[in-house]
Amino acid sequence: MIWRLALLCLLLATPLRAGEEVVAGLSQARVSITTDFEGSEILVFGAVKRSAPAPIEPPLHVIITVTGPTLPVTVREKDRRFGIWVNADAAEIDAAPSFYAISTTAPLTEILSETEDLRRHISINRAIRAVDTGVAKGSPERFTEALIRIRKEDGLYQIREGSVALTEDTLFRAGIALPANLTEGDYTTRIFLTRGREVIDAYETRIGVSKVGLERWIYNLAHQRPLIYGLLSLAIAIAAGWGASAAFRVMRG
């Protein structure tokens, strides 16, 4: 939260070079998780608004990031002790986004400087905050790398360089695939315009991801009336067991 505020301050303080501004929209501002939710594709589109003709050099690039709710994570490492594999070392990552997608018009390192990345937390490594991991030995980086690797395999972290289509240096669009295993919350969508590896303008908006209908009802009941929910679960179990038993007896005559 704090770094988001810091980011906002930075955005306000950034001088607009060449008077280029980003105007953007999303195909949907809400994602509803229903019972048959199988993931969703969000189309991010927009245009560059100019007060003066566009400079030829350096070329314009677009970076789009979508960040899910940020939560602390424990990463455990297995090691061989007494002949068996057990959890040996662990690292506490202070804050890691539950979902993170980056789409760009070109390889990230070519269009974004290290300083800008550090300032705006754009690459996955920078989006994860691991200050005091409590790792006793070895390099703490291996835990962050493992976190990124595992989430990439689950489709939760995506780097798709070159997937933003930029037309005439003005119109851009990109599709972001949200997987089915989403966490509820606000998904921050950021769009950066860069020239010469410097960010010249940024835009931020949110996509609300929430459960609806039956999903919402079950979730609320489980958290607000846990005893009733537990008893209801048991009642369903007992009724189903009893019912099946009776039904089978009838079927056998």
Next chain:
Amino acid sequence: MQIYLPIAEVSVNAFLLLGLGGIVGILSGMFGVGGGFLITPLLFFMGIPPAVAVATGANQIVASSISGLMAHLRRKTVDLRMGVVLLAGGLVGAAAGVAAFNALKQLGQVDLLVQLCYVLFLGVIGWLMMVESLIALRRSRRQGAAPKRKQRGWVHALPLKVKFRSSGLYISVIPPLLVGAAVGVLAAVMGVGGGFIMVPAMIYVLGMPTKVVVGTSLFQIIFVTGFTTLLHATTNYSVDMALAVLLIVGGVIGAQFGTRIGVKLKAEQLRILLALLVLAVCGKLALDLLLEPSELFSLAAPAGGQK
């Protein structure tokens, strides 16, 4: 058909869950085990978070056990008096087990403890049942009749004797109480109903006839897992109703078929099959501990977090 589970927050194939419930239901009906020792690891494998898998597994066991119990009650193969005694011990044991589990959680090695418990208990019990059943099977083939049950000296020497008519036993209530309590502790620590430990304990320690063992253990399991479900629902909010319903639908149907298959098989054959199953699960878990995993790292919500 994919379905999104509201508490587990993952999307899984509904038919896969129905099938999983069905298989576990068949086993539950055949052997009188709740199937928790199978369903919990299988749910992990499908990507369900462990806390949700354990809690929802307990809820599913209630359903499949009721279905099995009804079938056994009609055939009068349940020793209700013995069941109540076992249950009394079981609830005390389960409460103690939950306390022990939370204490170990603080130390941070609860996963390993649970895994080692599984390997140790499944291995020892599976092996004992296997050897005993093979001997019994060979003997019954040679003589054409079942051997006489051995007399158990120390069990008969204890005070507070009670007549258990359905089991044909006249023994002290202390051994069943202890068996119930021990199973309760293990059930809470390992997150299972405990049938796979109780069934052999009833046969070998209490000397109950195999016919009533299955029904009686189902009776005890229902109450212990029901208690566990409520505990998980109120403290961890980790019971997933949608997941439970799918597993239950598959499970109750499977249990009916399982009971029917169980009646057709001989007691010794039933025990050999259960022994093989127990040893297979044990072997799988032991390999996980012994072989180098392909991914050395694992992610978890931090201790004391909201999930």
